[in-house]
Amino acid sequence: MQLRDHPLMNYRGIPNWPPHWHRRKDAGGEQACGEIGVLKDSVLSCGNLHNRYLSQIYLFMEHDRKAYIASVLFGDPTFCRQVGELMEQCYGRTLEEIGGLDVKGLM
Numbered sequence: 001m002q003l004r005d006h007p008l009m010n011y012r013g014i015p016n017w018p019p020h021w022h023r024r025k026d027a028g029g030e031q032a033c034g035e036i037g038v039l040k041d042s043v044l045s046c047g048n049l050h051n052r053y054l055s056q057i058y059l060f061m062e063h064d065r066k067a068y069i070a071s072v073l074f075g076d077p078t079f080c081r082q083v084g085e086l087m088e089q090c091y092g093r094t095l096e097e098i099g100g101l102d103v104k105g106l107m
Contacts, residue, residue, distance in 0.1 A: 037068065
């Protein structure tokens with residue numbers, strides 16, 4: 001099963017992949033959408049079973065020499081943590097590659 005198709009890749013029933021990207025810095029609020037660019041960094045902020053609303057991963061990517069950020073929300077903090085750990089191993093890979101990763105071993 002690919003990451004993009006995993007049944008837990010959602011928040012409150014709304015798919016969270018591909019991320020919705022927002023330009024970083026003083027870029028005037030430009031947005032991008034889809035599995036574009038290269039993953040540069042991620043920050044894991046997963047809640048626990050008592051506070052699921054804090055389960056998210058901040059993703060940082062570069063596309064056409066511009067920096068973008070996305071917040072990917074999860075309903076399941078354990079799955080969020082697993083995906084966050086996976087993202088840390090994917091720096092330098094394209095988002096399309098990452099979305100196509102086989103994640104049948106997660107949850």
